[in-house]
Amino acid sequence: MTTIKLNRYYPHLTENITLEVSDEIAVVLSTGGRMCDSYKRRKREHNECSLDVDPGFEPDVMFPPLTPEEIILDEENRSVLYTALDQLSPIQARRVYAHYILGKKKSEIARAENVVESSICDSIRRGVKNLSEILKNFYR
Template sequence: MTTIYLKRYYPYLPKSEPLAVTDEIAATLSTGGRLGDSYQRRKRDNGECSLEAVEGYEADVTRPPLTPEEIIEGRELRAALYAALAQLSTVQARRVYSHYILGISKADLARAEGVDRSVVCRSIERGLEKLKNILEKSL
């Protein structure tokens, strides 16, 4: 007979209680514990996680793949956007691209360029207005 502590196998128990079991049961529990530890290690090393791990993760993972038409349409829209960005002034294009494509805040852009935040805001607003006009004409 071997003595095991139930808390090791059932971590949600309020306290650890010893239990006398046969050697065969102790070996089975030990093997199961090792397999469980191995599974946890594989999950961690391979980046596996539950679909409930992060809000919205399940929707991202289970989204159906894009159709060939959707892929081509996305490429065409991106090409039109980049062509329209190329028609803006260098400063406006850089600011609009940095803020909306790269996700840099307007305050960080102003700090990096050494200008007031309102200058960056107005420049981006004017750039968006020009982009709107350009894209309306081309599409």
């Protein structure tokens, strides 16, 4: 029988626990520990890192935080967009908003409004064209 410290194999344990295990189990645990240490060392040597660990840094890499200028520009652009949407007819504004901002499919909008899908497509196309003209005049 061999005495082992469980904290060495289970780092999340907060108290020191020693346990007597058979020699076979002790050999398997030490072999597994050496293999894990070897794997970690190889990863460090080759500058590898996992993006799916908690707490990971994947969001920081994929979506870096916005600068204050970017935040202000986003707010201004959103304000201009909503102002332009307000200048469309209510039906066009509702359909363009539902399709592009809420991400609904044209077929979903047609079912919800109980109309033919082609009328939704035409309305959205005209709405986007009108929105384009409004925004051109706004930025002149």
